[in-house]
Amino acid sequence: GQQLNQSPQSMFIQEGEDVSMNCTSSSIFNTWLWYKQDPGEGPVLLIALYKAGELTSNGRLTAQFGITRKDSFLNISASIPSDVGIYFCAGQLTGNTPLVFGKGTRLSVIA
């Protein structure tokens, strides 16, 4: 089945630093989603991407849908302590196919 390779698995950064994480797939997707999950909570949608090459921002977050449709990255600029959490990428081929999740990137921010 389809698999997403999300990296890095975890990161420790200083407050104020920029962060970059990415997901790659062996097959194409038509939708890429990025979620953040805090401990004990459900995933919260950060950015949704629907078109190859699309670059979308949400505040300090920027995500891009790779032109090959097999990858996506998420950047966080000027990290702050509340950015701590697990970030999941998810890809979907069509609305009738399940979301395929990456294994998550655990972000820790050191003040």
Added chain:
Amino acid sequence: DAMVIQNPRYQVTQFGKPVTLSCSQTLNHNVMYWYQQKSSQAPKLLFHYYDKDFNNEADTPDNFQSRRPNTSFCFLDIRSPGLGDAAMYLCATSRDVGGPSGDTQYFGPGTRLTVL
């Protein structure tokens, strides 16, 4: 403001004792999903409803059932919980299953199930 609501947030049950988790949504979305998420893992889809049509994932155990009595509510029934069923259970919704943005899934806060 809450759009996908899950109750209770924490549920404790005994081994083998049936338990029901509930999800409601104020988004009027057609599709509702149930996921199981174990510690440090990604969510795993159990099944989903498109309107009243039930779609089970092939590897979802028979122990897990679902009901959707109306658009707003969906229930997850675990008939005989085992220790391995302890997990976070997430409900999600999407407006539709086709077209850009229509199939974007929005998650509830989850119910953490403990099995004693």
